[in-house]
Amino acid sequence: MTEVEEQSKKPHEIKADGSFNRQKNRFTTPFGNLPGQLPVESGRYRLLWSAACPWEHRSVIVRKILGLENVISLGTASPMRPRIDRVDWEFSLDKDGVDPLLGIRYVSEVYKNADSDYEGRPTVPVLVDIKKKHAVQNDYFKLTNYLEVDWAPFHKKNAPDLYPIHLREQIDALNDVIFHDVNNGVYKCGFAQSQEAYEKAYDTLFARLDELEERLSNQRFLFGDYITDSDVRLYTTLVRFDAAYYNAFNTNRNLIREFPNLWGYVRDLYQTPGFGDTTDFAAIKRHYHLSITISPDKPEIKILPKGPDISVWNLPHNRETLSKSQEKFLIQP
Template identity: 80%
Template sequence: MSEKEQVSCEIKVDNARSNNNAKKPEEISADGSFKRQQNRFTTPFGNEPGELPVEAGRYRLLWSAACPWAHRSVIVRKVLGLENAISLGTASPLRPRIGRVDWAFSLDDNSKDPGLDIQYISDVYFNADADYAGRPTVPVMVDIEKKQAVNNDYFKLTHYFETVWSPFHKQNAPDLYPEHLREEIDAISDVIFHEVNNGVYKCGFAHSQEAYEQAYDVLFARLDALEERLSKQRFLLGDYITDADVRLFTTLARFDAAYYTAFNTNRNLIREFTHLWGYARDLYQTPGFGETTDFDAIKRHYHTSITINPDKDEVSILPKGPDLSAWETAHNREQISNKQEKFLIK
C-alpha cells in the first residue's frame, strides 16, 4: 500500500468511527422491542474454495468473560482441547466510556491485547471493513497476521470448532455435535436462542411495557418447558452433553447473578427451579464449564457497565450476592441416566 493510499484508508476509518460514535446501533423497533443486529463476518471455516482455511496458529479468538455468546465458544474450545490451535484474547467486562459501544483490553499491560497489539475490539472490525457501522461484538475470530475480523458468527462458530476444526482436537475429545443428533440439536438450539438466550435481552432492552411483558411471558414459558424436559433426562438430548447444552448453560449461569435484577426477569431465580438448577450445577461442575465462568466479570458488566447504549448513565452499585458456593453442591443428576460419564466420545 502506498503512503497516499494508507492516508486515504486512515481517513476513511476515522470517518467511520466518527459516524459510529455519533449514532448508536438501531436495535429497538417502533413497538419498543429489541431486535439483535445481524452478524457482519460470516464466511465459514472449511477446506472448500472461498472458506476460511483451518490452520493452527492463524487465528485469535477474542472474547469477554461477561458475554454469553462469547462464553459458549470458549467452553467448546476448552472442552475440545483447541487451546494450542486457537489463541485467546480477553477484553474487560467493563465497556470503555469513549462515546461508542466497544470492548477494551484494559486488563492487559499497556491496555493492549498482547497477541494483536490493539486497544479495542473495534480495531479488528475497522481493519476488515473501514465502513463498519454496527456494534463490535464478541466472540470474533481474527486473522492474526492481518489483524482483521474474519468471523463473528456466534451462532455457528461452535459448530465449526466441533466439525472442521476436528484435526486439532485433543485425543479422545468428546463429540458435542454428533451427526445423528444434529437436526435435533439445531432445532432446540434455535428455540433456546430466540426464547431464552436472546429472550432475556428482549426483556432487558425492551422500550415499552407491552414488549417487555410479551418477552417475559415467552421466556418463562420456555424455562417451564425446559424444567419439565430435564425432569426426565439428564441433558437436553439425553445422556450426554451436546452443543445445545453449552448454549443454554451460558444463559443459566448469568441468570441469578445478572438477568434477574438487571433485565427484570424476576419471576423465578434459576435456583428456584428443581431440575434446571440441578442441570446447571451438573454442567458447571464439568471441566470446561465452571472454570471458564467468571461471576465477578458477569456482575460487573451487567450491573456497572453500559450495554448497547453509550449514553446510559454509569451505575456504581455492584451487588454482593448471590452466594456462589451453591454452584458446587451435589446435583445427583447422574441418577437420571445411570451413567457417570457426561460426554459421548467419538
C-alpha cells in the same frame, strides 16, 4: 453514548413496537477447504472474548472441551465498557492496555481493519486472522458448530462429540428455540423500550424455561445421557441468570435456583471441566451491574450486588441418577 442509546437510534435494533432486534453478524464466511472459505489452520486465528458475555463464553467452553486451546489463541477483553460515549470492548486487563498478540486497544480495530466502512457494534466472539489483524468470523450462532465439525482434525484425543451426526437436525431445531426464547430472550426483556414488548418477551422466556424444566425432569441433559452443543448454549444463559438477568434485565418471575431441575442441571454442567472453570462471576456481575452499557440512567451511582452466594454452585446435584451410567461427569467420547 450508551449501548441502549445506540440501539434507540438504529431501527434495525429497536423495532417500532419497542422490541429489541439484535443486529446481524457481518463476518459469516464458513470454515472449510473450498474456494472462498476460511482455511482451518493451527495458530492462524485468535479468538477475542469477554468473560462477561454469554455469546463468546459458549465458544470458549467448546474450545476447551475439544482441546483447541493450543490451536486457537485467546484474547480477553475487559467486562467494562471504556467510556460512556464508546460502545466497544477494551483490552484494559492486559499490560499497557493492548492485546499482547494483536497490539490493539479495542476490538473495533479488527473490524475496521477488515472493513473500513463497518458501522455496526463491534461484537465478541470474533475470530481474527493474526497476521492481517482482520476480523474474519463473528457468527456466534454457528461458531461452536464450526469448532465441533470443521476443526475436528485438531481435536484432542478422545474429544467428546458435542454435535453427533444422528442428532444434528434435532440439535439445530432446539438451538434455534433456545436462542430466540432464552439466550436472546433475556436481552429482549432487558432492552425492550415498551411495556408491551417487555411483557411479551418475559412471558415467552418463562414459558420456555418451564418447558425445559419439564424436559429435564427425566433426563440428565437436553438429549439424554450426554452433553451436546445445545447444553453449552443453554448453560451460558442459565449460569448468568440469578447473578445478572434477574435484576438487571427484569427477568424476575423466578430465580434459576427456584427451578429444581434447571438448578441441578446447570450445577451439573458447572462442575464439569470446561464449564465452571471458564465461568467468571466477578466479570459477569461487574458488566451487568456496573457497566454503562446496562445501567446508563444513573452513571454516578453504581452498586455491585454482594450476592448471590457462589459456594452453592459446588453442592451435590445428584443429576447422575437420571443417567444409565452413574459417572459424575458424562461427556460422550
